[in-house]
Amino acid sequence: MKGGFRIAGFCVLCLVLFSLYLLEAHLQDICDQYGAGSYVINWLDRNGTAPSPHSEIIPGDKVIVMAKMEEEPTEWVEDELPDWQRAIYTVNPSPETRLNDSALMTPLNKGHESMAYFTYIIDNYDNLPSTVVFLHAHRAGFLMAWHVDAPLHDNVIAMRNLKLDFVQQNGYVNLRCNWNPGCKSAHRFNSHVTDEIWAEVFDGTSTPPLNISSPTDQEVPGQNYLRKPAEIGAACCAQFAVSRDQIRNRPLEDYVKFRQWVIDTELGDASSGRVMEFLWHIIFGMKGIYCPDEQVCYCQVYGQC
Ligand SMILES: *[C@@H]1O[C@H](CO)[C@@H](O)[C@H](O)[C@H]1NC(C)=O
Numbered sequence: 001m002k003g004g005f006r007i008a009g010f011c012v013l014c015l016v017l018f019s020l021y022l023l024e025a026h027l028q029d030i031c032d033q034y035g036a037g038s039y040v041i042n043w044l045d046r047n048g049t050a051p052s053p054h055s056e057i058i059p060g061d062k063v064i065v066m067a068k069m070e071e072e073p074t075e076w077v078e079d080e081l082p083d084w085q086r087a088i089y090t091v092n093p094s095p096e097t098r099l100n101d102s103a104l105m106t107p108l109n110k111g112h113e114s115m116a117y118f119t120y121i122i123d124n125y126d127n128l129p130s131t132v133v134f135l136h137a138h139r140a141g142f143l144m145a146w147h148v149d150a151p152l153h154d155n156v157i158a159m160r161n162l163k164l165d166f167v168q169q170n171g172y173v174n175l176r177c178n179w180n181p182g183c184k185s186a187h188r189f190n191s192h193v194t195d196e197i198w199a200e201v202f203d204g205t206s207t208p209p210l211n212i213s214s215p216t217d218q219e220v221p222g223q224n225y226l227r228k229p230a231e232i233g234a235a236c237c238a239q240f241a242v243s244r245d246q247i248r249n250r251p252l253e254d255y256v257k258f259r260q261w262v263i264d265t266e267l268g269d270a271s272s273g274r275v276m277e278f279l280w281h282i283i284f285g286m287k288g289i290y291c292p293d294e295q296v297c298y299c300q301v302y303g304q305c
């Protein structure tokens with residue numbers, strides 16, 4: 001009988017190993033995307049979050065801008081990052097929230113986080129702190145916050161480690177260094193940003209659009225055009241830091257125009273948000289491909305050298 005169990009156990013093991021073998025490529029991709037190896041190491045090495053520095057901390061010259069659903073808890077920002085100013089927009093306000101004079105809301109729940117990001121810039125253009133960080137509302141978690149590229153996928157750790165000097169120096173900083181997804185060569189042929197969408201988004205801004213094939217003789221000297229790049233790539237997920245100067249390299253009207261595109265487009269919430277996800281780095285002055293070497297990125301952005 002015992003032998004029978006052993007054989008059965010052995011067969012199950014073989015089956016599992018065989019399935020794993022088949023799944024290997026897929027798993028590797030997932031592990032890579034989710035940073036699974038370092039997640040486990042950091043989790044084993046965790047000491048509980050460091051005691052939050054509290055009491056009478058005055059927020060510094062830096063702000064966290066966030067879009068949240070009514071039901072999403074965001075107290076962690078105030079509790080764990082009291083040295084940051086906060087601009088947390090509820091995109092689907094309840095009747096109570098609508099009556100709350102101090103609650104921030106977006107004009108519409110569309111374009112995912114982009115509506116809140118643009119609304120913050122538009123409403124605060126003349127009063128921006130030096131560093132503006134655009135973050136998602138969920139703090140951490142292996143699956144839920146897999147796109148947070150910091151130890152334990154934790155945005156608190158990311159914010160405490162963020163090198164503000166580098167944000168000032170570089171102008172725009174993607175908070176994700178991991179190339180997967182968004183930066184791998186297979187991800188750079190972007191189907192979300194078509195010629196038509198490129199033209200719509202940049203039309204009427206300080207950088208009018210040209211598509212890949214537009215002849216150069218169309219260009220009026222002295223005017224900055226944005227020609228659609230052949231490839232667009234940036235590490236995914238729309239969490240980034242921008243300096244005030246970089247934001248102000250565009251006039252306020254540009255941001256009004258971009259937000260209006262999100263409001264007007266026939267694309268739905270997810271698709272319009274996705275388009276913006278691939279355009280932030282370009283809006284903030286980077287080339288079509290913004291994919292710094294991962295190790296250099298961790299070092300410059302988080303001081304993990
Ligand atoms: C945990 O504490 C040890 C010793 O104080 C330190 O070396 C290590 O970096 C800490 N780990 C984390 C994730 O903070």
Ligand SMILES: *[C@@H]1O[C@H](CO)[C@@H](O)[C@H](O)[C@H]1NC(C)=O
Pocket residue numbers: 100101102103104
């Ligand atoms: C109103 O909104 C502010 C800012 O989000 C919040 O701190 C406060 O608790 C809200 N007040 C009520 C009565 O919900």
Ligand SMILES: *[C@@H]1O[C@H](CO)[C@@H](O)[C@H](O)[C@H]1NC(C)=O
Pocket residue numbers: 195196199210211212213214215
């Ligand atoms: C690209 O630009 C040229 C010149 O402006 C225009 O004729 C053409 O229709 C554009 N193509 C697309 C797909 O928008």
